[in-house]
Amino acid sequence: MGIINFQGKRSNEQNEQNEPILVRDYMTKKLITFKADDSLDHVINLLITNKISGGPVVNDQNELIGIISETDCIKHISESKYYNMPTDSNNTVGNNMVTDVDTIDKNMNIFDAAFKFLSSRRRRFPVVENGKLIGQLSQKDVLKAALKIQGNTWNG
Known part of the structure; x- marks a missing residue:
């Protein structure tokens, strides 16, 4: 008589764990957002205070119109200092996002x-539904999902 199965009987729990893990389960829903007419000084202050590297820019209807990041702020500061221009001339999110x-x-x-x-080299992706911003997924959110999966299913 031959061996039928090396693994033995499988439990029903494995089927439950094969449910897809979706962006909506890990995206951040409470976001710090910016408006096009916000000053870059305001943005820089919020980025530093909240220890974030950027955020979505929305209009009054909460529709996504852009993204502002630390890099955008640094670029503006660098260019204005290089050309010896005052930092107030284009100092709005709308001009730099x-x-x-x-x-x-x-x-x-x-x-x-x-x-x-990995393929886009982005740090965050806004999540939009019917044109409205509903959340954001960051690389850190993906890492949190991986840790939870590892705790439930990975051996190691």
């Missing part, structure tokens, strides 16, 4: 989101 923003779907699998981070 990135408007071509990649977003991510709330129903995307977290592993597909991880690949999107």
Whole structure:
């Protein structure tokens, strides 16, 4: 008589763990957002105070219109100092934000989101539903998901 199965009987719990882990389960919903007419000084203060590297820019209807980051602020400061111009001349989010923003779907699998981070070299993706900002997924959120998965299913 031959061996039928080396692994033995499998429990039903494994089927439950195969549920996809989605962006919506790990995205940040309480966001610090900015308006186009905010000053860069205001942005820099909030970035430092809240220990974040950037955030979404929305209009009055909470529609995503851009992203402002530390890099955008540094670029403005650097250019104004280099050309010996006062920092107030273009000192608004609207003049310095990135408007071509990649977003991510709330129903995307977290592993597909991880690949999107790797291929795009972005640090965050806004999550938009019906044109409205509903959250943001950062690389740190993906790491949190990985730790939870490791605690439940990975051996090690």
